[in-house]
Amino acid sequence: MTRPPRRDPRGLARAWRWTEWAILYLLLPALIAAAVDPAARLHAVMHAIGLDPVLHIAEKPGRLIFPLLLGTTAIIIAALLLDRSFDKSQLWGFQRTRRDMPRVLIFFPANAALLTAAAWWLATQTPVLPDDAFFRLPRERPDLMILICVFYPVFSAYPQEITHRVFYFHRYQCLFPNPTAMLVVNAMCFSWMHALFWxxxxxxxxxxxxLLFAWTYQRTRAALAAGIEHAIYGLWTFATGLGWFVYAGSIGSPPP
Incomplete structure (x- = not known):
């Protein structure tokens, strides 16, 4: 079946698209960050406007973050599947992923070395991480590292590529027609999603x-390619010790 041509929204429809983008990618992450803020800077305001249920759930951030991510991903996938203008192959894109994997693997060693150097420096030369944080997870908790290797790609990396790459590029390409602007703003929104770690x-x-994952998706239009790359770098980040900064259990806690 031939997909109908996409028509860029105009007038009020375009204004709504901007509003939708701002709510999903600016306001919602800010609300979540405020809810899990260990200093509770905006909790009084949230209480005043009736957001106590959100604050209650956010007392244990893991109860809020993962159900929200997976629930949002499920809704977005359903919306994309119902959208006749959407190329469903972008949810997977096996052939395009296979063609792009050599590039991903060629780039990885140099970038992994940079991550490793950063983890070593933060652990041994600064008070940001404790001295033994460098590669602590695979050394002391190989069982947990294995579990992360199994579950992180499926339940974290890939869903984030659906919400922040596939849906984002399909829905908001009309707002950012310049490819470079699209890539940079997308990366900034992806970073802002992690404001909750404070x-x-x-x-x-x-x-x-x-920036890296958006570039990969922009090149391939394959969530699988971006998801695999995201998983590879995410797992290495956890292994080196840098994963503490993006671990739900770290919110409001000092490094172990």
Missing amino acids: NPYALGLTLAGG
């Missing part, structure tokens, strides 16, 4: 990752 390292790591 540390600058999470924002920096995910901004760099967002």
Whole structure:
């Protein structure tokens, strides 16, 4: 079946598209970050406007973050499948992924070395991470590292590529027709999603990752390609010790 041509929204429809983008990718992450803020800076305001249920759930961030991510992903996939203008192959894109994997693997060693150097420096030369944080997870908790390797790609990396790459590029390409602007703004939105961790390292790591993953998706239009790349870098980040900055259990806690 031939897909109907896409028509860019105009007038009120375009204004609504901008509003929708701002709610989903600016306001919602800010609301979640405020809810899990260990300093409770905006909790009084949230209480005043009737957001106590959100604050209650956010007392244990893991109860809020993962159900929200997986629930949002399920809704977005359903919406994309019902959208006749959407190329369903972008949800997977096996052939395009296979063609792009050599590039992903060629880039990985150099980038992994940079992540490793950053983890070593933060653990041994600064008070940001404890001295033994460097590769602590695979050394001391190989069982947990294995579980992360199994579940992280499926329940975290891939869903994030659906919400922040597949849906984002399909729905908001009309707002950012310049490819470079689209890539940069997408990476910034991806980084902003991690504001809930309340540390600058999470924002920096995910901004760099967002640029890389958005570039991969922009090249391939394959969620699988971006998801695999996201998983590879995410797992290495956890292994080196940098994963503490983007771990739900770290919110409001000092490094172990």
